[in-house]
Amino acid sequence: MPGPGSEPLNTLDPRAPLVLDTRELGRRPGSQRQVSRTVPAPADLGIEVLSVPEGAPVELDLRLEAVMEGVLVTGTASAALEGECVRCLEPIHDEIEVTFQELFVYDDIRDSEGAEEDDEVSMLQDDLLDLETVLRDAVVLALPFQPLCQDDCPGLCPECGVRLADEPDHTHEAAIDPRWKALTALTDEAQQDPTD
Ligand SMILES: [Zn+2]
Ligand SMILES: [Zn+2]
Numbered sequence: 001m002p003g004p005g006s007e008p009l010n011t012l013d014p015r016a017p018l019v020l021d022t023r024e025l026g027r028r029p030g031s032q033r034q035v036s037r038t039v040p041a042p043a044d045l046g047i048e049v050l051s052v053p054e055g056a057p058v059e060l061d062l063r064l065e066a067v068m069e070g071v072l073v074t075g076t077a078s079a080a081l082e083g084e085c086v087r088c089l090e091p092i093h094d095e096i097e098v099t100f101q102e103l104f105v106y107d108d109i110r111d112s113e114g115a116e117e118d119d120e121v122s123m124l125q126d127d128l129l130d131l132e133t134v135l136r137d138a139v140v141l142a143l144p145f146q147p148l149c150q151d152d153c154p155g156l157c158p159e160c161g162v163r164l165a166d167e168p169d170h171t172h173e174a175a176i177d178p179r180w181k182a183l184t185a186l187t188d189e190a191q192q193d194p195t196d
Contacts, residue, residue, distance in 0.1 A: 067103070
């Protein structure tokens, strides 16, 4: 065990919702523990346009399994998502369920082996592990880059900004022949009065 003077500066708080205590496993390879808990979502769990609201409940079902070099965590997380459609800005309410697996390596084993520095490796700290990064990576990976309210969201009217999904027959009085619309949009800046 590291002495008080050698503890890392950001020691994990065993009471934090996403910190798990693995001491019960006794470092015996093969010993397992199931953990089910509901935790408040940490900040920034998602992407800018779609995320789990901070503090919203995240249901975790985890299996902690001791292996030779650490603790293997396998789990699922499910939560509600809030965001907005990137085309029409309509609020999106959705749900997400992600699965993840991560090996957390015993910190003292790595220290004694003098292993090379590797930021990609998740570490246990005094037999505690912090699931937050693993959870965030899994959620972000599962989200669409461009969330839409519906697969074929037509977006907003380029002329007046109305949401076209609400008004499929939406037109303007001086509507241009739709076959030309795409073209005129491209050349809009150079466009003269179309009745000219
Ligand atoms: Zn939309
Ligand atoms: Zn319009």
